[in-house]
Amino acid sequence: MADAVTSIVFTGKDQVELRTGPALRPGPGEFTVRLTASLVSAGTEGICLGRLFEPGTHWDQWVSYPFSPGYSAVGTVEAVGDDVHRVRVGDRVAVRSPHASVVVVGAEDDAHLVPDGISDEEAVWFHLATIAQVGVRRAEHRLGDTVAVLGLGPVGQLAAQYARISGAAEVFAVDLSAHRTRLAVDNGAHTGLTCSAAEAREAVVRATGEGVDVVYDVTGAAPVFSEALRMTRKFGTVVVLGDTGTPGAQTLASELIVNGLTVVGAHDMHGAFRASPQARWSNQRMGELFFRYLARGEMNTASLNSHVFTPGEAEEAYRLVRARPSDLSGLVFDWTAL
Structure with a gap:
């Protein structure tokens, strides 16, 4: 046939x-x-x-x-x-x-x-790039943010690049794989940490003195969520961009309330098909922006x-x-x- x-x-x-x-x-x-x-x-x-x-x-x-x-x-x-x-x-x-x-x-x-x-x-x-963009937009970055990306699979790699483009002063890229960590640093992350999330928390808090402004949990591993909360500075933001198959195993940490943290979920289906005054960044526009970054050499x-x-x-x-x-x-x- x-x-x-x-x-x-x-x-x-x-x-x-x-x-x-x-x-x-x-x-x-x-x-x-x-x-x-x-x-x-x-x-x-x-x-x-x-x-x-x-x-x-x-x-x-x-x-x-x-x-x-x-x-x-x-x-x-x-x-x-x-x-x-x-x-x-x-x-x-x-x-x-x-x-x-x-x-x-x-x-x-x-x-x-x-x-x-x-x-x-x-x-x-392109489509994983629009998924990562959904998460980055939910983070509402400000110039000079400190950022940690936990999990450097495909979406984590893209999130690290977007965070740098968004004006982050420091991007910590964290993964158990040295290969993935090295890739993230080669593509613009400032500090690579090849270790567990718990070990990274100690290194990040030591380097910043307070934790980071934004943490992306892109691991899809339920135990990492509580470590992400502990890594975030007071009144900071945790973006859950990794969709775990076992959400019942995710646990909170006291830092969520004590430090007044904001936790936001970001998912593939949150992008709009058509742009509107209320939802300017449709999937189409996010895809076009990704291609623009690629063409200018700002993403790899x-x-x-x-x-x-x-x-x-x-x-x-x-x-x-x-x-x-x-x-x-x-x-x-x-x-x-x-």
Whole structure:
């Protein structure tokens, strides 16, 4: 079947398959995109594949098998349906889509034209970049803030870069992986701490004398939350950007009340599809800003791509996600290899 669609599917807990389906054709208001690359969100997809979540959580409601993972991809518009005006055949676009060779993009779906000069390997980070932006905007940074980013997976790496761009005087990048810490420092973080959150708390408080203005918990690890609270200065802010599968295991620390801390949650779905006077920064505008930063060399995502797999190597790729996630910074599927 020449036009068959190949996709990566989780068929059960820790079960990954490459499946083939019928060709896709766009309907009115839709267009199809042939992917060149898709980015694995290792934390999210690892939780989904291993069912590493508590019953009754939003994860439990979301993940049912067969499950199509992935939500950040780039490719070329292959066909357009009636009443499609925002793209043309041949345009390079970044889209929110699962890992598949061809996807259909609807009228209400995010799609971003990729500017010339930005490679597919850079652009494929766009959706994780908008997720990180949601968190950074919730932090409401002020010039000269001190910041700690706990967890330097894909979203943590981006949060550290955004914090620097936002005028942070000091960005502490914290992870158990020396590889990830080194990457964050190479991309602009001021201090790398390869240690646990508890050990980082001691180092950060010692360096600042009071704790930092803003802490990003991007680990998705429930025990880290209380350490994030203890690392924050009086009247500071903790942004929970890592979505744990076990929220029942997160515990508060007395510093929350005693120090008058602000805790905010930031999630993928908080971005608006269309901008308005009340919600100026839509997903579309956040994506455009990300591309602007890339084009000006103010952000770097190419260096974050630590692993590239063909779709046929999906089982091997997800074994790495489940067994050695700390080895990863960015894992990309190359769909041109089909």
